[in-house]
Structure formats: C-alpha cells, structure tokens
Amino acid sequence: MKITAESITPERCDVLLADESIPVLHRALWQLLWETDIRVLDLLSLDVREVDLAGGRIVRTGTSRPAGTAGGVGTAEPVPLGARSLALIAPLIADRTKGPLFGAGNERLRALSWEEAVRGAQEHGQAIHAFRTAGKRYREAV
Template sequence: MTQLTLTRERLDELLADESVPVAHRALWALLWEGEVRLGDALSLDVRDVEFGAGTARVEYPKRGSGPVSVPLGDRAAGLLRQVIGERADGPALQVAEQPISRISAARRAREVGAGSIHAFRSAGQAARRPAQGVTGV
C-alpha cells in the first residue's frame, strides 16, 4: 500500500488487530484522527493526556509557541486508556515498558502494509477534508 491508499476500512481492520501492540494502534489512531504529528505523538507523556477533557497537551517547538490542547478522537482515547492503564507518568506510548521510537513506528507501519507511518496522518487528513467537487458548471 502506498501512502495515499490507506483507507478508513483498512484503518478499522488495523485498529482491531489485537496481534499488533495496542501502543502502535493508539499511535495510528492519534495520527489519523487528529492534527498530531508523529514526533508530537511519540513525545506524549501520560500527564499530557486529559481523558476527562478528551484532549492531549502537545508542544509545537517548530512554531515557537507553548503547548496546545488537541482533541482526542474516540478510538485514540480508548486505545490510549488501554496503553496507559494506571500509570501516572512516563511515555504514553510504550511497548514492553519501552517508548515507541520513530524507527519502530515506521517498521511496524511497513509490516502491516501501510507503506509509511506518515500514511496514517495524511490519509486521515484526506478523510476529514470535505469532498471537493466542481462548482459553477
């Protein structure tokens, strides 16, 4: 699969695949459902996630601004709850008590046929855009 062919149906299959560690599935949901970049998602701490408010606090160092709250989609929030469990701090996205790295995120995305870890974010953005049609014809 290429970056542009990751469909909502394929995402649904991947998020339901319990053979994939829940932290990776939570990452994919975060990338698909919101405006979170890969580095921002991987740097989330447990303390950054506010389940009651349905948000995560993300810092955008490239923008030079302070942290902002971004909404969590239902699937991302549910999977994050599973990953975080009762932990009070530490990396939000970890497998076997180790934070997910960019390399392992990219490797896992290729293994499941997504083409690229970035396919989750770009396909999610495309799915959220309103359909563009021809007007004035």
C-alpha cells in the same frame, strides 16, 4: 517488508485499528495520526501527563512545533480526541501517572522509537505517514 501503500482508505484504517493481533501501542499511534494533525515524532514524545482521558484531549506542555500550530508551543488549545482514540490510549496509560504515552520495553518503559513506529506500520503494508495524511484528507472532505 516492502511498503505497499503510501495512502490508506478509511476502511483499511478501520480494519487495522480493529485487529487485536496488532499491539495496541501501534493501533493507538495510528489512530492519533489519523484523527489529529500531530506529527509522528511529537506523538512519540507525548507523556502520560499530557493526556486528559476524562476531558478527552491532549494538552501539550512543550514541543518542537512552531507556535500557533496544533499541539505546538505557544498555543494553549488542547487537541480533542474521539472515542476510539481514548479507548486505544486508556490501556497504554493504565495506572501510570508519568512516563511516555507510547512506552515500549519491559521493566523500564522508554518511548517507542521512530524506527519501531515505522517498522510497525511497514509490517502491515503501510507507510507511517499514510495514517496522518489520509486522515487529514478525510477530515477535510467531511
């Protein structure tokens, strides 16, 4: 499918995130991209142990991001999550205590790949980066 939108409106994002026919794996990723300043590859590398559902935050234990950036090495600052992110992440974690947050596959979970993430967004007419860039613009405007 041809990508039809390099940007996304808050209304379009809401429609996609509420669409239960879209796997929660993709909707959770899109919501985190919208809500946080964490890059796609850094989100895809998240481990279940780095998500504090009770505290409503992501606490990175290591990443390729430069020190001092959101979620990067050298910063002890957790990334707070909103109610929608937590609701979408909870079923991804379920009763697991380790492994990739964005786990794909059947018997043995592996991290969702970049290609799968891109394809999931493209199937709904969006560029994967549209969620992060539009979310950032929206957060800066409010």
